[in-house]
Amino acid sequence: MHHIAVFAATSDLEPAARALAEQLHLPFAEQANYQLLLTADYLGLRKTAEKSLPLFIDFLSGKLAYRRQHLSIRREALARALGLKMNRNPLIVDATAGLAQDGFVLAALGFDIQLIERSPIVYALVNDGIQRALKNPDINPIVSRMHLIQGNAITLLKEMTTQPDIVYLDPMFPERKKTALAKIAMRIFHDIVGDDEDADSLLETALACATERVVVKRPRLAAELAGLKPSYSLSGSSSRFDIYIR
DSSP, X not given: OOOEEXXXXXXXXXXXXXXXXXXXXXXXXXXXSEEEXXXXXXXXXXXXXXXXXXXXOOSSSHHHHHHHHTOOTTTOHHHHHTTOOTTOOOOEEESSOTTOHHHHHHHHTTOOEEEEEOOHHHHHHHHHHHHHHHTSTTTHHHHTTEXXXXXXXXXXXXXXXXXXXXXXXXXXXXXXXXXXXXXXXXXXXXHHHOOOTTHHHHXXXXXXXXXXXXXXEXXXXXXXXXXXXXXXXXXXXXXXXEEEEO
């Protein structure tokens, strides 16, 4: 785990930054490899040695805004993989929320989604993005459908009082490359989160919980998770969805 400290961009934000540091059990304004920087506009994460713009979650502009404006349930590979149809709203759990890009796409299509993120740092970044987006009248209805939970997905799935219809998994792996993210952003994310070494166990838990299907996103040429052959797969240019029908 890389050493992270919380910083405030301006002195008036210091009380809030100190409270965040306490909440995350992180030091405040100390020498560290990474800075979790609270600014007036966002909560961002950056490598101390690099003076580039911090990584922060923005549902309002950039690629996510473009995707939102051009979404179609028929064209969206993720929606097809999850078996989604406009006339019903299944209980969907994204058990590896990450930066919540897939969760946002599903919410923008009109579906409610429970997002589980185990990293408290990533949870704080995504929650900050959601809280900012809630203030925007155009995006508010979308992010209101994103229900973010921090914790271990294996434990939380087992504890759910209502079984999910669909569980989606997009685990981190050493060979994984996300072209949608800048290389610096992806390296930061990988440094903080590391690999999902319990991904096999997570798949087994998801299969025991889901009533309809489990969908796993994999690099196109990677082996099946846990060596389990899916019911079928949908392949794209760089990744594929392995679909396990229950």
